[in-house]
Amino acid sequence: MEQRSLKVVETNKTFFTKITSTISKILIPTRIGFNGVMITLKRNSLTKSYNNYKVADKEKEEMLRQKYEDNYALYLEAIDKFIMDSVYNKVKAGTATNFEKGALEKYYYIVNLKDKHYLEYKYKKQEYLLRIDYETVSTMKKSKAVEAYKTFYVDKIETLYKGLLKNYSVELADSIHNNEEVYNKIFGTLENYILEILPIKMEQGNTDLRENYEKYEHTTIGKLDDRDKIIQKLILIDISRKIFVHSFPLAIVEKCYIHLLKELRELIVNSKLEAKRNTLYKTLFEVIEDYNVKVLSTKIYWENPKEREQYKKFYEKYEKVKEKKKEKEILFLKEEIKRLNVNRKKYIDIIEEYKKELTKRGVIKTIGTNIKTYTKLTYNKKG
Numbered sequence: 219m220e221q222r223s224l225k226v227v228e229t230n231k232t233f234f235t236k237i238t239s240t241i242s243k244i245l246i247p248t249r250i251g252f253n254g255v256m257i258t259l260k261r262n263s264l265t266k267s268y269n270n271y272k273v274a275d276k277e278k279e280e281m282l283r284q285k286y287e288d289n290y291a292l293y294l295e296a297i298d299k300f301i302m303d304s305v306y307n308k309v310k311a312g313t314a315t316n317f318e319k320g321a322l323e324k325y326y327y328i329v330n331l332k333d334k335h336y337l338e339y340k341y342k343k344q345e346y347l348l349r350i351d352y353e354t355v356s357t358m359k360k361s362k363a364v365e366a367y368k369t370f371y372v373d374k375i376e377t378l379y380k381g382l383l384k385n386y387s388v389e390l391a392d393s394i395h396n397n398e399e400v401y402n403k404i405f406g407t408l409e410n411y412i413l414e415i416l417p418i419k420m421e422q423g424n425t426d427l428r429e430n431y432e433k434y435e436h437t438t439i440g441k442l443d444d445r446d447k448i449i450q451k452l453i454l455i456d457i458s459r460k461i462f463v464h465s466f467p468l469a470i471v472e473k474c475y476i477h478l479l480k481e482l483r484e485l486i487v488n489s490k491l492e493a494k495r496n497t498l499y500k501t502l503f504e505v506i507e508d509y510n511v512k513v514l515s516t517k518i519y520w521e522n523p524k525e526r527e528q529y530k531k532f533y534e535k536y537e538k539v540k541e542k543k544k545e546k547e548i549l550f551l552k553e554e555i556k557r558l559n560v561n562r563k564k565y566i567d568i569i570e571e572y573k574k575e576l577t578k579r580g581v582i583k584t585i586g587t588n589i590k591t592y593t594k595l596t597y598n599k600k601g
Contacts, residue, residue: 257300257351260293261367268370290374297347301325337385338403341378348375349414372418379415380465382407383458387470401477404470408454411461430457444485445494445501448478452505459512468513475509483568499547499575506550510536548581 267286274282305322308314314322328346331339352371358364383404390400416431434453437446455474458466482502489495515533520526532553539545551572558565576582 254300257293257296257354260289260296261351261355262363264289264293265363265366265370268373269366294344294347297351301347301350338382341381341385345375345378345382348378368418368422372415372422375415376411379407379411380462383462384465387465387467390470390473397477401474404474405451405454408458409450412454412457427457427460430460444481445498448481448485448501448505451478452501452508456508456512468517472509472513472517475505475513478505479509483565486571487567503547503550506554507546544579548576548579551576552581 267289271282271286305318309319309322328342355367386400386404412434437450486498514529535549555569555572558569
């Protein structure tokens with residue numbers, strides 16, 4: 219397709235990026251036109267070939283797979299052609315709405331990824347085109363054809379998301395990339411899956427993750443502060459371990475937890491209000507516990523054997539106090555200080571904040587003006 223000149227703008231620069239659920243508006247002006255008819259024909263052929271491929275026996279599987287992939291390519295080309303022939307021309311003629319301009323800017327932003335981030339471009343362009351047509355399909359009356367398309371759509375989008383997350387995982391392990399940007403892309407992809415795909419799966423009868431979905435949906439209500447966003451990310455990580463196990467490896471999950479801890483430490487250091495600081499500590503303890511129990515306790519390969527032995531000692535202490543809230547939180551703070559002391563100069567501000575919190579809890583006793591001592595924690599052994 220001819221690449222036509224248009225200013226490339228990233229329309230969504232906020233943390234979570236998603237295509238609006240009303241994107242079907244850009245199809246309405248020409249839905250009954252030639253392009254709309256072609257998309258419908260290609261969609262029907264695609265759905266039929268997808269269903270045939272899924273139930274194929276081994277003898278015909280390869281042939282039907284190739285037919286399905288050919289029909290899929292033709293279907294995407296039809297949607298792509300619609301965008302360029304209809305929406306692009308309206309923008310060029312100055313008759314496009316702000317919505318249509320934004321939709322086309324998003325399209326060109328994705329196209330612009332091709333040279334430097336080809337895999338991301340490949341997955342995101344397919345996702346974008348599929349979403350455009352899905353929003354049209356979702357407005358149709360329920361029928362066997364619509365339900366068959368939804369089955370294909372969920373299956374294909376899941377595959378694309380797995381590819382995106384695998385690609386971001388590789389980028390996160392590569393120090394040449396902007397890690398903050400990659401983290402944002404990871405969490406944005408996970409959020410899109412929860413808000414866009416899980417509701418369809420639940421509608422189809424898959425209720426395994428309903429509780430997780432409702433928990434996350436609850437966090438989207440009202441104005442969100444930085445702590446709320448961290449809680450959202452924590453839920454997203456938890457869900458990712460149930461859906462994207464192979465495309466979102468444990469090593470990357472560990473990096474995401476470390477990233478959340480870093481964000482929380484910065485918020486605690488910069489917090490001026492005690493009430494806000496207390497809520498931040500509550501979230502910190504939740505992240506630390508999840509990180510240690512859900513990630514480190516299941517970690518098999520440790521690059522540093524000494525760190526593994528240190529963790530085993532910590533976990534023994536945790537097992538003794540995990541049902542005792544105050545003792546458990548004190549353990550978490552003392553362990554945090556121990557880990558951060560390895561690079562004390564870098565983390566001096568948060569270390570001092572942790573010490574203040576331990577002093578408030580009576581773990582550190584202040585003698586005179588500057589001298590502090592740690593009280594010794596004892597754990598009752600069950601006989």
